[in-house]
Amino acid sequence: MNLKIKxxxxxxxxxxxxxxxxxxxxxxxxxxxxKVKGGQKPTPPVDLSINIIEHTITLQFYTDKLGNGNLITYxxxxxxxxxxxxxxxxxAENPANFTDPKxxxxxxxxxxxxxxxxxxxxxxxxxxxxxxSSSYHGPxxxxxxxHDGGRESDHSTVISSYIP
Amino acid sequence: xxxxxxxxxxxxxxxxxxxxxxxxFTFAKTDEPVSVWKALAWDxxxxxxxxxxxxxxxxxxxxxxxxxxxYAIYYYYNYWxxxxxxxxxxxxxxxxxxxxxDLLFKDPEGGYKTVKEFGYAYDRAAHYFTLSIVANAAxxxxxxxxxxxxxxxxxxxxxxxxxxxxxxxxxxxxQRTMWVACTMRW
Numbered sequence: 342m343n344l345k346i347k348x349x350x351x352x353x354x355x356x357x358x359x360x361x362x363x364x365x366x367x368x369x370x371x372x373x374x375x376k377v378k379g380g381q382k383p384t385p386p387v388d389l390s391i392n393i394i395e396h397t398i399t400l401q402f403y404t405d406k407l408g409n410g411n412l413i414t415y416x417x418x419x420x421x422x423x424x425x426x427x428x429x430x431x432x433a434e435n436p437a438n439f440t441d442p443k444x445x446x447x448x449x450x451x452x453x454x455x456x457x458x459x460x461x462x463x464x465x466x467x468x469x470x471x472x473x474s475s476s477y478h479g480p481x482x483x484x485x486x487x488h489d490g491g492r493e494s495d496h497s498t499v500i501s502s503y504i505p
Numbered sequence: 506x507x508x509x510x511x512x513x514x515x516x517x518x519x520x521x522x523x524x525x526x527x528x529x530f531t532f533a534k535t536d537e538p539v540s541v542w543k544a545l546a547w548d549x550x551x552x553x554x555x556x557x558x559x560x561x562x563x564x565x566x567x568x569x570x571x572x573x574x575x576y577a578i579y580y581y582y583n584y585w586x587x588x589x590x591x592x593x594x595x596x597x598x599x600x601x602x603x604x605x606x607d608l609l610f611k612d613p614e615g616g617y618k619t620v621k622e623f624g625y626a627y628d629r630a631a632h633y634f635t636l637s638i639v640a641n642a643a644x645x646x647x648x649x650x651x652x653x654x655x656x657x658x659x660x661x662x663x664x665x666x667x668x669x670x671x672x673x674x675x676x677x678x679x680q681r682t683m684w685v686a687c688t689m690r691w
Contacts, residue, residue, distance in 0.1 A: 358576060363587035370591070371598035371610050378609035378617045442605045491617075493606055 379491020381417035386427055386485045388466070389500045393481075396473040396504060400429065401466040402485055402497070404457060416489045426488040428454045429469060436482055436499055445496045446486065454488070478504055538660045544652050548645075554652035558659060567648045574641040581634040588630035592623040 374380055386402040393399075404414040404422050415422045430450040439445065452471060460467050473481070482501045487494040539558060548554025552568030555561065595610045599620050602608060609617035618626065676684045 362580060362583045365586045365590035366594055368594055368597060370594040372601060376611045377602065382603065446606060491609060
């Protein structure tokens with residue numbers, strides 16, 4: 342092996358070794374919405390209402406309402422709500438008393454979700470039912486969010502009722 | 506003249522010369538013993554100790570391991586800082602974009618991670634860095650042990666060098682037999 346080939350191999354080895362190294366990223370590296378899963382966050386369902394019969398809660402909400410000709414509940418990245426999931430939260434405690442706003446999205450208050458595609462197209466209001474334990478008597482607070490598979494919306498307005 | 510007398514005369518001349526002059530003498534020696542400390546000091550360099558003791562195959566193996574080990578330390582040190590920068594950047598961005606939700610940020614190594622998961626990855630990178638240091642220490646200790654063992658092995662097979670002084674006493678008995686007594690100290 343002559344010197345030239347040896348030099349090339351050495352150079353390639355050094356290039357490979359240094360090329361594998363990771364350089365720290367800038368502080369604003371993630372301050373870019375394209376690097377966030379889901380991009381822009383969707384908007385939540387609107388006009389929630391509940392009807393309680395014994396311990397069955399019927400929750401109604403709207404996702405196809407228009408405001409200025411555009412959907413009110415939608416994903417800004419797609420312009421529609423077809424890819425959205427609607428998450429339901431419930432609490433016996435008034436969320437207005439939460440010490441941390443993150444608790445609105447905490448798993449402990451999460452009940453379940455429905456997808457926009459679970460409902461007939463352009464039919465509002467949409468309805469879900471929630472069965473409460475028959476031993477429970479007291480206030481219930483409900484709110485909803487939308488989820489586009491990456492990001493969750495802000496919470497909807499909180500509605501409340503009482504189970505006698 | 507008997508040839509034995511010639512030998513005796515030569516021996517006496519030699520003894521007289523060394524004894525009266527009190528010159529130090531040495532046994533015939535093979536090689537100098539190998540210094541353990543020098544060998545261990547040379548072994549700081551990749552394969553150095555093994556080249557010093559003449560074990561070239563060990564030198565090649567340990568040189569490869571040590572160079573890779575040092576590179577691993579450098580690599581994981583960089584990786585640790587890199588994961589730290591991703592974590593800090595994600596934390597800052599989450600706070601700026603949507604502090605109420607745990608956002609999922611695209612990890613350059615694939616997939617998406619929350620700030621908390623970036624924190625775990627940062628911790629893992631610190632562990633890798635620590636492990637690379639431990640692995641290097643283990644390689645160095647192993648190399649030193651082999652070097653030490655090889656030095657012992659070499660020195661066992663080498664005749665030691667003795668330096669001392671002699672003291673001869675020449676006497677004759679009634680049968681006119683000459684006796685030579687030799688005392689050596691070293």
